[in-house]
Amino acid sequence: MAVIAGLLLALWIALGYGAWAAYTPEIFAQKLFYTPLALAGWLAYRQLLPRIFPAATGAAEAPKPVSARGVLAGVATGIFLILPVLASSQVAAAAIGPGRPSQAPLVLLLGLVVPILEELLYRDGLQRYLAARIGTAGRMPAASIALASAVFGLVHAFPASLYIAACGTAFGVLYWRYGLISAILAHAVYNLGLLLAPWAFH
Secondary structure (H helix, E strand, O other): OHHHHHHHHHHHHHHHHHHHHHHOOOHHHHHHHHHHHHHHHHHHHHHHHHHHOOOOOOOOOOOOOOOHHHHHHHHHHHHHHHHHHHOOOOHHHHOOOOOOOOOHHHHHHHHHHHHHHHHHHHHHHHHHHHHHHHOOOOOOOHHHHHHHHHHHHHOOOOOHHHHHHHHHHHHHHHHHHHOHHHHHHHHHHHHHHHHHHHHHOO
């Protein structure tokens, strides 16, 4: 029941954001709507749902400290994930291109704010919540990583959602192995690479 409750909340967030994005081309309006939704979801996973559906004793892991290895792993993973996307000729159509007006606010939003929000919601929120209730006995929480990544993919338009879910899996492994900062860095590097790619080919 606890796992189902978490997945229903995640589905509501994913579909609610997806429906909004489908009718709102303005990226700032999308994220303005998404920000309170993501923060409310994170608080629900970290505070509300655990009180209603307590985890098994000792199931919740302590936050992992920031480490140099985690930082390097996050940056390297973000670079690795963006490389297949850069090979696509469609990157420039969705990214910032040379000669366009200043898009510094968009870079800040998608390159920093969104990675923080999404990693809080999907990794520090949903994945952590599910891992504490599915049970892994110290092993990698593969089921919770897979479920959180699948929902993460739902937020993004098909067929990109399939690759985004794979990226979510990588972020989930980083979160489990090195902590939240590592996952945020990987996500930020990926987003920034996507945004700034046209300059590399100009």
